[in-house]
Amino acid sequence: MTRPDLGTIALRFFTLLMMAFLIFPIAVTLVVAVNPREFILPPNGFTLDWFKAAWSSKTFLRGMGVSLVLGLVAATLANALALPAAMALVRNDFRGKGAVNLVLMSPLLIPTTIFSLALYIWFVRVGYGSGLVPLLVGHTIHVMPYALRILTASLHNLDPSYEEAARNVGAGRTRTLFSITLPVIRTGLISSFALCFILSWNDFPISVFLAPPGWTPLPVELFSYIKFQYDAVAAALAGSLILLSALAMVIIDRLAGLRRVLRS
Amino acid sequence: MTRRAGDGRKNQDEMQPMSDDAIQVRRVMKSYGTMLAVDDVSFNVAEGEFVSLLGPSGCGKTTTLRMIAGFTDTSGGAIRVHGREVTHLPPEKRDLGFVFQNYALWPHMTVAENVAFGLKLRRKPRDVIRNKIEEALSVTGLSGYEDRLPRQLSGGQQQRVALARALALEPQVLLMDEPLSNLDRALRVVMRRELKELQARMKMTTLYVTHDQEEALSMSNRVVIMNGGRVEQIAAPYELYENPATRFVADFVGITNFLEGTASDMGGGMVGVRLPSGQVLHAQARVPVAQGGAVRALIRPERVTISPAELSGPNVLAGRVELSEYFGAVLRYTVRLDSGEILRAEVHNFDEFIAGGSRVWICTLPEHLRVIPHDPRG
Incomplete structure (x- = not known):
């Protein structure tokens, strides 16, 4: 057996340290969520009471419902808009292509709070204020650049001869899009959709400015809750979301192969 | 040197009586900005004939083939297939078989699905489709591979699927873009013979692009030698070697x-x-x-x-x-x-x-x- 050299040992140590660093906050959240004492460490027992409280809160369940619908619709709209834009950018060279790309990516460059405030002011000016449409528009614009990036990369990697071969055997443009292009870039589409959903799900600033009464997404509800309550219900809710995300990862892995999604 | 096809001459060419050639390429041009990739190329392919476009890379042979298939627009000239003008038709309206250099098999479809796709688009009855798949796969020696995915096949097998996919539709004309260049040398020689034998048996009109003079000379009835976007010489392989018309041809062939x-x-x-x-x-x-x-x-x-x-x-x-x-x-x-x-x-x-x-x-x-x-x- 060969003894690992100093460099290997250092690398292993550093890797473990990094993993601990990443996992620590998640572990604390989960520990707090099952600790009977409110936010006092070390834990002195095990309880699921906080989870029960979190999952029986009508406010949280409603917030979760709103965030779910919002995330699904925003991710769908963003991908529906980003796909044709990505196709136009990947397949054509035209004057002002760089400028078009910059404009489409610009939501990334503007701080979300500023962007949300500006959007709110604009919607007030045109006579809307906050509302379901402004909320959806805000979320869609916010996540669209990410969809554009992922889909652009997918289409770059797509061999044009796949589509040419389909056209050659008699498929029109639409048929080629649905039978060849979309299935071939499927992993990119799934990862783009998942990322857009997660970004929308986690968004706070846009929702604060634009969500109408009765349509408060979960992060905003959570924030209002911890402003006034000091107990571990919030931690239990956060813990639930962490476990749900892990479950979602497993499902995506089964669906598309997580490694391929992450690589695309 | 830049030249443009004079409208007068073009019209005169179009007035010529229709011949029964399978492919007619007339004064076809392709320019990218000021660069002429294909410069006034004309040739015919007769029914059942095997013609190769031969030349070094960048000579315009693949661009010419892609213009015939409709994947690339022409900047001038006309293309006819069995007398029908196809110059401005989209590729799906041309009814031409095409075999790609990289095979372009759809990765999410099995071998059978790849072959069936075009047949389904033509709304053929299910049993007809099944028969055609069977026939195309047996002709190309792939029976038993129906349910494999392209990535589970070797390069040579993928090449055969690409050919089966094209042949199943019984196209008027088969276009091939360097179909053997991704295979290793030994397999290339075997496939070359098989391809030629199959083409002769089916009397399939074939236009074949290659940079490999051995391939072109051994398979073709006639060879179109291209260089710098132009046709240098069109002749039977023997004529090409024995009577080269230009220094380029003499140098390129042998x-x-x-x-x-x-x-x-x-x-x-x-x-x-x-x-x-x-x-x-x-x-x-x-x-x-x-x-x-x-x-x-x-x-x-x-x-x-x-x-x-x-x-x-x-x-x-x-x-x-x-x-x-x-x-x-x-x-x-x-x-x-x-x-x-x-x-x-x-x-x-x-x-x-x-x-x-x-x-x-x-x-x-x-x-x-x-x-x-x-x-x-x-």
């Missing part, structure tokens, strides 16, 4: 020695090439050359006699062996002529080995000497 000189008519179907040394080579006149014009004499390395003893006659050139290389079946000599030029010679049936540094005499028969006009392009 190895050729060039000797520069001026032409003089000698009568009786003979033409003389006066070399700078004053010596006059005798050649059979095959292409018209202007009296006193600059010409090149072409000598194929295997069409010479090389001797260490002095030879006499009109076409004898003296020199010294610079290099002699032994390859078993063939001996290759590099000879420095007394006039300073290098001449390559190949000997297949040899009893003696002439060592480097030896004085030699090289002789070529007038019927083996070709003369082409001196082309200012090189």
Whole structure:
């Protein structure tokens, strides 16, 4: 057996340290969520009471419902808009292509709070204020650049001869899009959709400015809750979301192969 | 040099009576900005014929094929398939088979689904589709592979699926873009024979793009040699090798020695090439050359006699062996002529080995000497 050299040992140590660093906050959240004492460490027992409280809160369940619908619709709209834009950018060279790309990516460059405030002011000016449409528009614009990036990369990697071969055997443009292009870039589409959903799900600033009464997404509800309550219900809710995300990862892995999604 | 197809001439070409050629390419052009990728290319492919587009990379052969398939727009000219003008039709309306260099098998579909896709688009009944898949796969030797995905197949098998996919639709014409270039050499030779045999059996009109002269010469009825976006020569393989029309063709197809000189008519179907040394080579006149014009004499390395003893006659050139290389079946000599030029010679049936540094005499028969006009392009 060969003894690992100093460099290997250092690398292993550093890797473990990094993993601990990443996992620590998640572990604390989960520990707090099952600790009977409110936010006092070390834990002195095990309880699921906080989870029960979190999952029986009508406010949280409603917030979760709103965030779910919002995330699904925003991710769908963003991908529906980003796909044709990505196709136009990947397949054509035209004057002002760089400028078009910059404009489409610009939501990334503007701080979300500023962007949300500006959007709110604009919607007030045109006579809307906050509302379901402004909320959806805000979320869609916010996540669209990410969809554009992922889909652009997918289409770059797509061999044009796949589509040419389909056209050659008699498929029109639409048929080629649905039978060849979309299935071939499927992993990119799934990862783009998942990322857009997660970004929308986690968004706070846009929702604060634009969500109408009765349509408060979960992060905003959570924030209002911890402003006034000091107990571990919030931690239990956060813990639930962490476990749900892990479950979602497993499902995506089964669906598309997580490694391929992450690589695309 | 930029030229544009004059409208008058184009119309005149279109007025020509329809021939029954399977493919007619008329004065086709493709420009990218100021660059002419395809410059006034015309040729025909007859029904059942196997024609190759041969040339170095960047010569416009693939662009020409892609314009026929409809993947690339033309900048001018016309393309007809069985008399039907297809120049501006989208690819799906052209009814042409196409085999891609990288096969372009759809990765999310099985072999059977790849073959079936075009048949389903044509709304064929289910049992007809099943029969056609079976037939196409058996013709290409792929029976039993129906449910495999493309990534589970070897390169050669993928190549066969690509061919089966094209053949299942019974296209009017089969277009192939370097279909064998991604295979290793041994497989390439096997597939080349199979492809040619299949094409001949099905009498499939085929236009084949390749940069491999061996492929083009061995498979084709006729070869279109392209260079720099233009057609250099269209001829049967034998004609191409024996009677190259330009220096490019002579150089690209096989190895050729060039000797520069001026032409003089000698009568009786003979033409003389006066070399700078004053010596006059005798050649059979095959292409018209202007009296006193600059010409090149072409000598194929295997069409010479090389001797260490002095030879006499009109076409004898003296020199010294610079290099002699032994390859078993063939001996290759590099000879420095007394006039300073290098001449390559190949000997297949040899009893003696002439060592480097030896004085030699090289002789070529007038019927083996070709003369082409001196082309200012090189």
